[in-house]
Amino acid sequence: MITDVPVPSSCAILVCLFMLQHYGTHKIGFIFAPIVIIWLLFISGVGSEAMFAGLGHFSKKSIKITFICLIYPVLVLCYAGQAAYISKNLHVEDFNHLSESVPGHLRHVFVALSLLASAVGSQATITASFSIINQCLALGCFPRVKVIHTSDKIHGQVYIPDINWLLMVLSLTVTIAFHDIMKIGSATGLAVVSGMLVTTCLMSLVIALYWEKNLLESVCFLIFFGFVEALYVSACMLNIHKGAWYLVVLFLLSFTVMLAWHYGTMKKYEFDLQNKVPIEWLTDLSPGLGVSRVPGIGFIYTDIVTGIPAFFSHFITNLPAFHQVLIFVSFKSLPVPFVHPSRRYLIGRVGPREYKIYRCVVRYGYCDHIRDTDDFEEQIIRSIGEFISLEENDAESLTSPEGRMIVVGKPSPEGTALVPLDDTQSHLGSEIFPCDENQRSTLGEISERSCHPVKRKKVRFMLPPDSPKMRVSVREELQELIDARESGTAYFLGQSHLAVRDGSNFLKRFLIMMYTFCDKNGREPPVALNIPHAALVEVGMVYTI
Template sequence: MHPPLSPGSSSSEFKKETWRHTILLSFQGLGVVYGRLSIAPLFVFENVSAEDLKSERFYEFFSFVFWTLTIIPLLKYAVLVLRADDDGEGGTFALYSLLCRHAKVGLLPNDRSTNDVLHYEVGSPSKIMGESRARRAIEKHKSSHYLLLFLALFGSCMIIGDGVLTPALSVFSVSSGLERSLVEISHQFSFSESTRESVEKVLKRYVPIPAACAILVCLFTLQHYGTHKIGFIFAPIVVVWIIFISGVGLYNIFHCDPQIIYAISPLYMYRFIRNVGIKSWRSLGSILLCIAGSEAMFADLGHFSKKSIQVTFFCLIYPALVLCYAGQAAFISKHLGGSEDVTHVAPEDVTHLTESVPRPIRHVFMVLSLFASVVGSQATITASFSIINQCLALGCFPRVKVIHTSDKIHGQVYIPDVNWVLMVLSLAITISFHDTARIGYATGLAIISGMLVTTCLMSLVIALHWEKCLLLSGCFLVCFGSIEAMYLSACLLNFQKGAWYLVLLLVFTMIIMLTWHYGTVKKYKFDLENKVSSDWLTELSPGLGVSRVPGIGFIYTDIVTGIPAFFSHFITNLPAYHQVLIFVSFKSLPVPCISPSQRYLVGRVGSKEYKVYRCIVRYGYCDHIRDTDDFEDQIIRSIGEFISMEESDSEALTSSADGRMIVVGCPTTGGNALVPFNGNSSTIMVPKSPSLANKETERSPVFEPSGSSGCAPVRWKKVRFMLPANSPYNAGICEGRTPRTS
């Protein structure tokens, strides 16, 4: 068994990945990582008007598709950005976390004393590298701190917006293909011309939108089952889908236009730019959709490994997508390039991927495309849940209920409130726009904006974390930023055609995040300014006639020094508190995860006889410690471990910065800690110390609440304390109940 990881260590140090394990992870990652990227051919050329593809313009657009796939997903993400992992985690918050740790730019609501308490031990995540001119400049200007936080939140909003737009785009594109298939089936019947036209009007009016809305409702309703239950079918679907579209693309290359291979030459892009106009430049916003889902290669890094993601992309995804787009461009070339053997396909339907599929297998394609679109949409919805969960750790999103759908993959979460909001927004855009092109314009703006955020943060990571020269950082920013800025300008030209919806969604989401973060910081500063000294509780309160009630009390507070002001108001109005009092604080650190051995900081408040403790629970942006059912047991065990360490070695308490707080790990059943016993009640064993048996164990039934109808319901948890069976001291059992407010 591997030793626990420290907050600053990388899990890759202990991971010896075999080729067998890499292949297994590669297969599992097909549905999660590449589900979105693989369905992009459904709507890339479909959103380009037939007029823009005439005069051999399709060669130029395919050249843009090829080089965009090569430069952004392959070179930028698969080769470079994947190296900037944060202890195996990826995504916008991973880059922001690296900058917070190595450049002191974090704006989390912690005061100086809090940072001293949280980061005193060896191997702390706050360890700073050597000073550099760039680091000093960023740390000096407070405005740069706010700018980086804004970039992190902006990138998060783009992911949330993508979670709204992608399901609507992919599902509506499939439903439109279903409508065309039904029209073709109707042509097989011997209807009159007027009847056939009436049937086509009915199908075009009543099939796409109702079918898309029904699929969207089913998709969001299934979210509560979790990715771990429905995800086992993702990888096989993507494998079959990738093989199918690459095979169709290869068939179209040889059957329609083998010369399309020469279009990979950059000269075609140069010819496009030389003769470009505003109308044709807008079409680049649709071509941008070919890299939709590339961000998932980095964002889902924590669930897989670098090697598995790279192997899958290099060996399967990249060549399959190139063949698919080349085949579709060859099909368009045959039908719009002036060839004489043109079939009966309408010009406005030539750009649809469905039309490029041979008729004998077109119905199979429709079924596959439906399942593939669901897989791609599922990936973006799950990413929205994950990014909101990370925003909760930063104090930048209102507190919502988070349900963990997997015991093995901590990143798979389900947020009911957010799920229904996303569903309503997706249905609204589907019904109001009812056009894949308009939805695609908004989706393209969300994609390229998120990629620009990654490029900016990555350039800072190169300079501040990797400590490379500013020239190299600037080259990365200019090379990739210029390409993404080009696509951004094309998307902004389509602002009035649908991209405005994303801006409205961005403003709405950013107002929520920034307002909540502002309120969180203000509340924390108020608590700091109005906190009461510990001496007031341990020395002055007995003179005020405060009595100690039997039981164990948990008091939540954001501050880690002193007594919160609300507790002093409570004592003033109701002069009583529990015989064992624990002040619990949750503090987020800019790391993905905190190992259990370094999660708890425990100390006393006042002398031993007061039995008042402080427990600081540290967690990373990927930890979910508050959602465990035995969380109170873990805190009680940490207190017991602290008491044991205090009795055995009093000098251990002097190792911390303030002389009281020490790191307490998760004790095992063989240690001298409080360990719960599996039974009808929760049994906890105390250390082998006669002083502890006399001083720290006691009967602790908490008094029943007064029964006010306005109070929240309280669940009672029975707790028992006993000495171990092999203890040389007298065994005594003491029990009580602790309140758990639900």
């Protein structure tokens, strides 16, 4: 650490460092790599070391080669020189053996290199924060934030703008408020040894559960290393009043937010699973409820891939009508950069053929921008058309209650089931209406929008020329799909709200309150694909837990 850097200079360096983050780990590493190499070669002759690597941001091969060819030899020289210098200066107390071991004429070079090396170390901490939060998002333990994948080859290289600016504000706050390297060092020391202790505890679980070793080996590992690290943690806790308290406050705040978000997310998911209705409710019981079919296509966006989501059954119960064609759409992210168009859509049938209800699972990679495309609706309809034409050759899909899912790729431009025709028209036979205000009804909290007309390009479809290979029933179903599309399209989104049951304890109320705050102030769920506001219906439900 550098003790004589002025606070304004430190703040300027921090701001510049965080401003670089949006370029991604690959480009930043290309800039910082020469600095680390020069620093390591420099200190190999005077003592101490620095090695920072985000394991999720680099390949195993690159880390192994770098450690064997450069890091390890430098460490051997480094520790040998450091031990030799200390052995000759045993009588000196309270001195920095790293800076004192540098020859006087190289002192300015050392200061500059150490400052740059500290920036590299900070960079490793920042990228590690991005990786950890990205993993927490996958586990449902962190509020929604925007994640940008900066590499189409390495999954772990991510950039999170919201977290980047939050870390910058926190870093500037610590630098300006503490203004003392000793206080910052106390917090840093507690963070480092706490991380070591947590890593040891998790490693013992890996030994017992993942490696399937003897439980005694896992316990011995935990006791041997954990005891030493627990001593370090206890020593650092003695300095909690000297600056380490700041780290404890941040830990409690972040832990509370993560716990509240995970609790609320799990409760909503459990509610969705418990309150989803079977397909038979819609196909068999709905006629008895007086449900009518109206012309058009209804897209229902849901996270579940079986059954009917609770919000849609709530809508049908209060307003007994749904469209001539229903399509349940779900998005599933895969840990790959891109999903080939030929493997993108999974299409299946829900209920008997005459009900015209389909299910579509859209698979996408972390570098795909499938949700931002203007032609998403057209791609779904064309994929369902391909499914209808392929279904005749798959007897299992015709007999399965939920329908067997068939992989349907992106149809060819000429089309084999539905032929697209470009037509500049307004959506739903009229204009598109960008939203300008919200109106909520008391029944089901259905959100509608009063909007202004704007033209957009719409793709129409027609059947291919008569072919003896296409059965009459297939042509009829495809024609019904085209007619439904011409009649209009509506999009259904569920908006759930958590409410605490009367008599609940304080902890439960506090967690739900924290979750609600994060949900309202976080980013919107990534579902919409430039959905026309005039065709959007949001169905609200209150989940009492």
